[in-house]
Amino acid sequence: MTFEPELLGxxxxxxxxxxRELRKRAGLTGDRLARxxxxxxxxxxxxETGKKTPKLVDVERILRxxxxxxxxxxxxxxxxxxxxxxxxxxxxxWRRGMEKRQAELAALESEATELxxxxxxxxxxxxxxxxxxxxxLSHTPGDPSRTIAxxxxxxxxxxxxxxxxxxxxxxxxxxWAIVPHSxxxxxxxxxxxxxxxxxxxxxxxxxxxxIPRGPMNTFTVYDHRLATVENFTGRMVFRDPRDVSEYITxxxxxxRYALFGGxxxxxxxxxxxxxx
Numbered sequence: 702m703t704f705e706p707e708l709l710g711x712x713x714x715x716x717x718x719x720x721r722e723l724r725k726r727a728g729l730t731g732d733r734l735a736r737x738x739x740x741x742x743x744x745x746x747x748x749e750t751g752k753k754t755p756k757l758v759d760v761e762r763i764l765r766x767x768x769x770x771x772x773x774x775x776x777x778x779x780x781x782x783x784x785x786x787x788x789x790x791x792x793x794x795w796r797r798g799m800e801k802r803q804a805e806l807a808a809l810e811s812e813a814t815e816l817x818x819x820x821x822x823x824x825x826x827x828x829x830x831x832x833x834x835x836x837x838l839s840h841t842p843g844d845p846s847r848t849i850a851x852x853x854x855x856x857x858x859x860x861x862x863x864x865x866x867x868x869x870x871x872x873x874x875x876x877w878a879i880v881p882h883s884x885x886x887x888x889x890x891x892x893x894x895x896x897x898x899x900x901x902x903x904x905x906x907x908x909x910x911x912i913p914r915g916p917m918n919t920f921t922v923y924d925h926r927l928a929t930v931e932n933f934t935g936r937m938v939f940r941d942p943r944d945v946s947e948y949i950t951x952x953x954x955x956x957r958y959a960l961f962g963g964x965x966x967x968x969x970x971x972x973x974x975x976x977x
Contacts, residue, residue, distance in 0.1 A: 824892070859897065902961055914954065
């Protein structure tokens with residue numbers, strides 16, 4: 702099944718209809734199917750009416766209980782993966798106001814206790830200085846002042862010791878000069894300063910390290926619950942546990958090549974000194 706961003710909402714509707722159709726074809730009531738799947742009848746009802754999107758593991762349990770044929774299992778599990786994915790295009794964010802996007806990010810951050818950020822190209826807003834944030838918004842229409850203010854407010858969460866943060870940057874991301882060199886030296890100094898916080902792990906992957914897998918996208922993982930992946934035109938949100946687990950695996954594989962602690966700070970200081 703081909704992924705089309707504009708069809709994500711329709712995929713959820715289609716999935717609900719397929720599950721309802723399969724149950725009726727099998728001659729089962731919602732209650733009987735629920736017992737077979739060890740679920741509640743209300744849960745099955747919510748899945749079939751589209752009020753709740755089932756995770757892939759839920760769909761597989763239902764399909765096994767219905768003894769669905771192989772070709773339908775392939776089709777419906779593909780539909781379930783798409784239904785558990787959300788596309789957020791940047792133009793919609795611009796129309797709603799980028800400060801609202803900051804509020805959404807703050808909500809995600811407040812709900813999570815373990816956060817992982819893979820940053821192959823640029824420094825994320827949680828770590829950024831005001832000047833760096835302003836420069837990163839230069840392509841965004843409208844007055845960025847409220848967005849910058851919201852972004853800076855979000856940074857207070859870094860000091861919440863009930864949470865752990867791992868930031869994994871490439872040396873390329875550290876050195877990407879979207880601000881003048883003197884301002885970039887200040888920005889890199891901020892990375893060094895933040896790396897001393899007890900709940901933060903700051904990792905830097907040095908240029909020239911041989912890594913067999915390329916860094917395709919910036920992504921963030923919130924606990925084992927949700928992963929967001931960004932590109933130039935928007936972001937995808939993955940909620941299926943298997944997708945989230947895959948991003949954690951990718952993150953861990955890159956993490957092995959990074960410098961942490963004093964070694965990372967030494968590399969950051971070298972970068973800052975170069976731009977001074």
